[in-house]
Amino acid sequence: MLVVRDVEVRVGARLLLDKASFQVAPGDKIGLVGRNGAGKTTLTRILAGEGQPASGTITHTGSVGYLPQDPRTGDPEVLAKDRILSARGLDTVLTRLRRTEQEMASEDEDVREQAMERYSRIDAELNAAGGYAAESEAARISSNLGLPDRVLEQPLRTLSGGQRRRIELARILFAGADTMLLDEPTNHLDADSIIWLRSYLQNYSGGLMVISHDTDLLEETVNKVFHLDANRSALDVYAMNWKRYLQQRATDEERRRRERKNAERKADRLFTQAEKMGHKATKAVAAKNMARRAQRMLDGLEAERVSDRVAKIKLPDPSPSGRTPLTATGLSKAYGSLEVFAGVDLAIDRGSRVVILGLNGAGKTTLLRILAGMAEPDAGQVHPGHGLKLGYYAQEHETLDVNRTVLENMKSAAPHLNETDVRKVLGSFLFSGDDVDKPAGVLSGGEKTRLALATLVVSSANVLLLDEPTNNLDPASREEILEAIRSYAGAIVLVTHDEGAVEALEPDRVLVLPDGTEDLWTPDYAELITLA
Missing domain, CATH: 3.40.50.300 (P-loop containing nucleotide triphosphate hydrolases)
Known part of the structure; x- marks a missing residue:
């Protein structure tokens, strides 16, 4: 579980999030949305403990699994399967067990006897960590994410960026963390793997916060939506699924527009009346009170929400070239x-x-x-x-x-x-x-x-x-x-x-x-x- 109190997030002098409080409890499946650059990735990094907020507190109860957008972690010489198993510490136990099995076949009697004595202790340690069933579980998760056995037997340095990312996703799912923070988990997944991941997240019992541009994933998995509004540096919380969020957000925007229009119209009338009355000495105090009332009416309005800007992308006019460049x-x-x-x-x-x-x-x-x-x-x-x-x-x-x-x-x-x-x-x-x-x-x-x-x-x-x-x-x-x-x-x-x-x-x-x-x-x- 994550409990966030009055957290402020900044990058340099830029304010991304102003005094936000929320929690990610077991069963919460939160879609964190907002335009590119709003601060979603920065916020999840801070929630995962890989950065510090400008102010406020974040309390972790239980373990947290974090998938960043660019997961270049792990020793490049480690085998992919051992990287996954390391989430539960099984990689070192299995390595010791394999080495001990080799020593049990030694021609040296002393080496064999010592190895046999160690084997039972290591085997008990393996069973305590989930045993061979856990190894099978890791293989099953990997297979569902499109990672065949031949890839699992390769060192990380030989894998493509997409394969490395799926290894890290498999590692986090295998870890069974109490809370998961996933940043674009469907990147590099094929269609079958995406369908499997949706089902996995639907059945996940812990707390989940996911950043994704895959609207199908959000529609099928989340029960809450946090919208990070870059224009207001605010986090809008919607305790509802994705479809209802889209409807409610549109309704909220229309309601706010009407409220602002009505309040501005009333304030304009009050300011006009105050100006007329202000020219008369006997009504000067009443005019000031009327102007203050109009200003309070405007001050009480929520800041107007500006439409998110979109990058204007035009690829270059190509320079001249030969027929086959x-x-x-x-x-x-x-x-x-x-x-x-x-x-x-x-x-x-x-x-x-x-x-x-x-x-x-x-x-x-x-x-x-x-x-x-x-x-x-x-x-x-x-x-x-x-x-x-x-x-x-x-x-x-x-x-x-x-x-x-x-x-x-x-x-x-x-x-x-x-x-x-x-x-x-x-x-x-x-x-x-x-x-x-x-x-x-x-x-x-x-x-x-x-x-x-x-x-x-x-x-x-x-x-x-x-x-x-x-x-x-x-x-x-x-x-x-x-x-x-x-x-x-x-x-x-x-x-x-x-x-x-x-x-x-x-x-x-x-x-x-x-x-x-x-x-x-x-x-x-x-x-x-x-x-x-």
Whole structure:
């Protein structure tokens, strides 16, 4: 259980949340919503104990499981299955048990006897922690999240960003925490895994707070909605499900609009009457009282709610290029003995539109990184054509320097622009005032997405490599990027789980990994998008 009292959340001088009090009790399933940059991720980090509020108190009763948007945690050399099992401390127990079993087969009699004595103690310790049933439970959760056994046997460093994120989600679900804080848990999940996760959360008996742009997940799981209003730095609490929240919020907005209009009309009449009476000395006191009454009437109104601003996204006008600005031949990549893909050939013609499909771990992100020059293939080559100018959007935002500010990142991407023009572009992506001086590392997933897209806008790129560009975006911002994809005149190579993004792209070709099969796009391939 979490109990929050008078918590104030700030980023630098900017107030995100003003004196909020609430609790997350067992059985509460809370959807935390609000526009990108409102402070949802910052708030959940603080609730998880990974940051401190500017003021107020947060009390934890029981354990808390936290899934951040960018879970790059754990020793990269640890096996994926051991990372999951570590949530209950089973990884070390099982490692000791396996080592003891090997020693029991030793030819040295003393080693065998000591190992047999240890084995019963370790086995009892394992049973106390849930035993082999717990190991089976972890495997079952992993399987339902689309993590096959071969992935569980790999070190974390060999996994894709999507696989790492699913490992962390599996770890948190396996931990059985009393309270879970999940930030965009459906990112990188296929359709079957999302359906399973919805069912899991429906049956979860602890307290839950979830940030998600998946409205189906919110509709089927939450029984309360907390709306973080960025314009008012306030948390509006709705003790109801998602559908009723949408109806009630619309009703509340209309009621407030009517109340404000009526109060302003009454106050105007009082001010007018007070002004007329104020010219007469005998009625001066009454006029002042009337004016005070009108002012109190206005002061008692709730602050007017301003519509959330949306980033205006327009991808760059591509610079001139040759007929085929980018070619790849015979690309292969493996991690140790694990082959990711082999013999991939790809030719990106001027203005062409290609979608890359394949199951998680098939190498989609790895291929884009190789095309972008951020990773080396084990075999094959990438050939830049005449006039090639690449723009790369990375799903893990590794093109951003997390130690540099928003403004510094943008200046680096646009050395040809002066600071005034850079600030204008940032303003259109909702970065203004003190926001431009924040380090990129403290930005939410949605803010990082907007900053990364802003760097593309000023790039004059004629070939865009886009890796999950709609992740972490609110619905309005997602529509902006989809429209930008539709209208972009250059070539696009797209990796996505978002059917709407593929529809916006209107691909002419598809590349299916890991086989490297290239084909003309047909609607028959659409069913592979959400399975990817």
